[in-house]
Every structure is written in C-alpha cells, then in structure tokens.
Amino acid sequence: MNLSYAHLLPADFHPSSRVWIYQSNRMFGMMEALELEKMLDQFVAGWQAHGDQVKGFATLFFGQFIILMADETQTGVSGCSTDSSVRLIKAIEQQFNVNLFDRQxxxxxxxxxxxxxxxxxxxxxxxxxxxxxxxxxxxxxxxxxxxxxxxxxxxxxxxxxxxxxxxxxx
Structure with a gap:
C-alpha cells in the first residue's frame, strides 16, 4: 500500500491551514469515489464565509478518508461555513450509507x-x-x-x- 499523500496536498496552502478529517466506516467503491469527488469539488467551489470565498481543498484519500482544508490566511472560516461543511458530510453519509462521525x-x-x-x-x-x-x-x-x-x-x-x-x- 502506497502511503504517500503529502504531494497531493495543495502546495499554495499555508502550513497553518485548518484541516478536518472524516473517516468512513467502509471504503468507498470506485463509482462512489468518483461521485464523491464531484460533490467535494462543488462544495469547495462554493464554500464561503460571510460572503467571501474560502480558499478550500477537499479530497478522498485511501478510498476512506475525506479531507477538508481551509487556508485561513485568505478568509477565516466562520461558524456558518463550518456548519455548511458538516451539512455536506451528513449528506454524504445519507447518500452513500456510511458513517463519517464515529470517533470510536x-x-x-x-x-x-x-x-x-x-x-x-x-x-x-x-x-x-x-x-x-x-x-x-x-x-x-x-x-x-x-x-x-x-x-x-x-x-x-x-x-x-x-x-x-x-x-x-x-
């Protein structure tokens, strides 16, 4: 298993960029992963905080981990923008019948x-x-x-x- 992933992260994001990791209780299938990537791309394209575009990044790693990242050197992530990301994750849970919030x-x-x-x-x-x-x-x-x-x-x-x-x- 190739565990190399750092080169896939955006180089133009500040090291202090905030990160959220959502681990799925199962691996996403290939078709699910493709659909999920589209959802993540659409979310990042429209991610806003108080009307300003959030410099965001989202991807699926190892078929099982959703990574969200926000470079707050541009626009700070507010409660509303964080809530929108949680709504996205809950929608993913519903659509793909997975659990992304099981911290146990x-x-x-x-x-x-x-x-x-x-x-x-x-x-x-x-x-x-x-x-x-x-x-x-x-x-x-x-x-x-x-x-x-x-x-x-x-x-x-x-x-x-x-x-x-x-x-x-x-």
Whole structure:
C-alpha cells in the first residue's frame, strides 16, 4: 500500500491551514469515489464565509478518508461555513450509507491495508498482536496542513495509544 499523500496536498496552502478529517466506516467503491469527488469539488467551489470565498481543498484519500482544508490566511472560516461543511458530510453519509462521525472507530495499516478497529476491541487487538507499537495509525485529530503532512499516519508508539500498550507504557 502506497502511503504517500503529502504531494497531493495543495502546495499554495499555508502550513497553518485548518484541516478536518472524516473517516468512513467502509471504503468507498470506485463509482462512489468518483461521485464523491464531484460533490467535494462543488462544495469547495462554493464554500464561503460571510460572503467571501474560502480558499478550500477537499479530497478522498485511501478510498476512506475525506479531507477538508481551509487556508485561513485568505478568509477565516466562520461558524456558518463550518456548519455548511458538516451539512455536506451528513449528506454524504445519507447518500452513500456510511458513517463519517464515529470517533470510536480507529484506523490502522495492517497487512498493507487500512483496517478499522472499534476502540472497545483495542485491548484484544494488542493482546493478540494484531497491532503493536510499530503499527501505523491514522491520527485523525490533526488540525493543520503541517500536522496532516507530518503527523497523520504515525506509528502507534508515537500516538496517544502508546499508553494502552503495556510494553510501551513504561
């Protein structure tokens, strides 16, 4: 699995650009992904904050992660413009019958594939060596373009999960 993605991010966006990551509970099919990309492009083309165009970017990575980004050096994102992005994500959920707001579902790279794991099953996965400190984890809590580039896909041992693995907790 090719995990290279930073080169796909817009180079002309400031490193402090705000980022929102929505992880789907399943991979989008090819036709769904094409339709989804059109929806994201249309949203970004019309994304506004108090009547001003938001310098935005939206894409689907790894068939499962919707990335929204706003370069606030041009126009700040307001409550209304954030609400419009949430409405888009909810519409995507409805149209494609997916869940994009389940923060209890974690994503890892296991056997060269994105694998989802409910938080409730984390201890079982650790005990059975499904994941370990070197397993790559999608840290969907990143908030800026710079963090997305450097801290999105990280080893478990470098994430908040390290305290959950006894051999790493010391």
């Amino acid at each position: 579902l974690m994503a890892f790279v296991v056997k060269d594939k994105v694998q989802l794991l409910p938080l409730a099953q984390l201890n079982h996965a650790i005990e059975n060596n499904f994941i370990n400190g070197d397993t790559l984890y999608f840290n969907n809590l990143v908030q800026t373009k710079q963090d997305l580039e450097n801290n999105w896909i990280i080893p478990v041992k470098d994430s908040w999960l390290k305290g959950r693995i006894p051999t790493l907790a010391t």
